[in-house]
Amino acid sequence: MSRTPPPAQPAPPAVGVVSPEAPNPVEVPPGSYMVKRGDTLYRVALDNGLDYRELAAWNGLANVNDIKVGQILRLNGPGDAKGVEVKPLVTDSPTDGGTIKPVSPTPSVAPDTPSVYRYPQAVKLPYTPDAAARVAAAAEPPTVASMPQKTVVPTAVPTPVPTAAPGVKTPVKPDVADSSDDKAVDEWLMPTAGQVTKGFTSDSKGIDIPGKMGQPIVASGSGKVVYAGAGLRGYGKMIIIKHNKEYLTAYAHNSKLIVKEGDVVKRGEKIAEMGDSDTDQVKLHFEIRRFGKPVDPAKYIQTEKP
Structure with missing residues (x-):
């Protein structure tokens, strides 16, 4: 009597085998330098056209020989910074398949006066001299006591005097050492x-x-x-x-x-x-x-x- 062979079992996963991950490269920001083996602060300054003393000051180095491999050095002073990049505002959005709740509509304010008048309804009267007089009297607007109007005299707006923005110095003609012609x-x-x-x-x-x-x-x-x-x-x-x-x-x-x-x-x-x-x-x-x-x-x- 033949028996049906049991279904083949999947092979168990390998234990202890981890796929190697490539090291993440260090991203060097623009205007910066990453120290390499054999570098000195003097060499970095020379290769970038800088004064090594300024380079040390910009990076808070009390000892010009105290730099390490992999250290990121800024190559410009605070006044030479290009500014901070402003990223666009990112709003929350469902990324896990969740349900977005509908936004409740903003309640509208009912107008003070209805657009259609349903009451009272007009009553048509036959034309008579008395009826015409009554209609004319009702059509006259009530007499309102006149209110004194306040006279507004326009005043001259003073012209603003241009002033230098705080922290901004008037440009000075550079001397020979700072000239770049x-x-x-x-x-x-x-x-x-x-x-x-x-x-x-x-x-x-x-x-x-x-x-x-x-x-x-x-x-x-x-x-x-x-x-x-x-x-x-x-x-x-x-x-x-x-x-x-x-x-x-x-x-x-x-x-x-x-x-x-x-x-x-x-x-x-x-x-x-x-x-x-x-x-x-x-x-x-x-x-x-x-x-x-x-x-x-x-x-x-x-x-x-x-």
């Missing part, structure tokens, strides 16, 4: 005497000019010294001058720094002496950066080539 760029000088032995590439980020130990290094243009030190690896003793909101110039591998941070220098003023700090040759490594990005100095100054 290209004329100042055209007047930049060769920072030292000599010939360029290594031109600009995406790797070099600037040009190399060999010379003698102690040879004068001058500012290519007027501006403010925003960095003077040896905190950037590969640059040795370096000076960075901020000429305007667009341009920085960097002077690396010096033996002696003449100026200090915060000094305002003039075009052609001596700022350092040539050396071989953090390099194997006495030379000047010179960079021009526009909004923090390296550009070819040969496009801005007349360089000597061998």
Whole structure:
């Protein structure tokens, strides 16, 4: 006697197997930078055309060396913020299949006077002199005592005097260090005497000019010294001058720094002496950066080539 085989049972789910989830990438807000391994605050400031001291102040850093991998740094000050994005108001809506309750209609107010008069109904009278007199008397409006009318004399509205909005300062003509016209760029000088032995590439980020130990290094243009030190690896003793909101110039591998941070220098003023700090040759490594990005100095100054 044959038996019907029992139905096949589904295989039990695997135990302990969890599908790996891809890590959620950190979204860096516009105008910000996420610190990567090997970064320094000096490097971040240089690559973004900023003063490292301002960068530290904007991010509340008491120690310029206290930055961590993955930290988000803001790259603009409070006055440069673009404003907070205002998102549209989102109202509640049923997303779980619930029932929307009908909105009760707003009760309307009944008019004081009905649109159709149903009572009393008019009574037609035969024409007689007495009936005509009664109708004429009823049609006359009652005599109303005249009320004295108040005379309104229009008064002149004073013209408002325009005043400056609170917190808004009258624009002041910028000085040389804050100017951003290209004329100042055209007047930049060769920072030292000599010939360029290594031109600009995406790797070099600037040009190399060999010379003698102690040879004068001058500012290519007027501006403010925003960095003077040896905190950037590969640059040795370096000076960075901020000429305007667009341009920085960097002077690396010096033996002696003449100026200090915060000094305002003039075009052609001596700022350092040539050396071989953090390099194997006495030379000047010179960079021009526009909004923090390296550009070819040969496009801005007349360089000597061998």
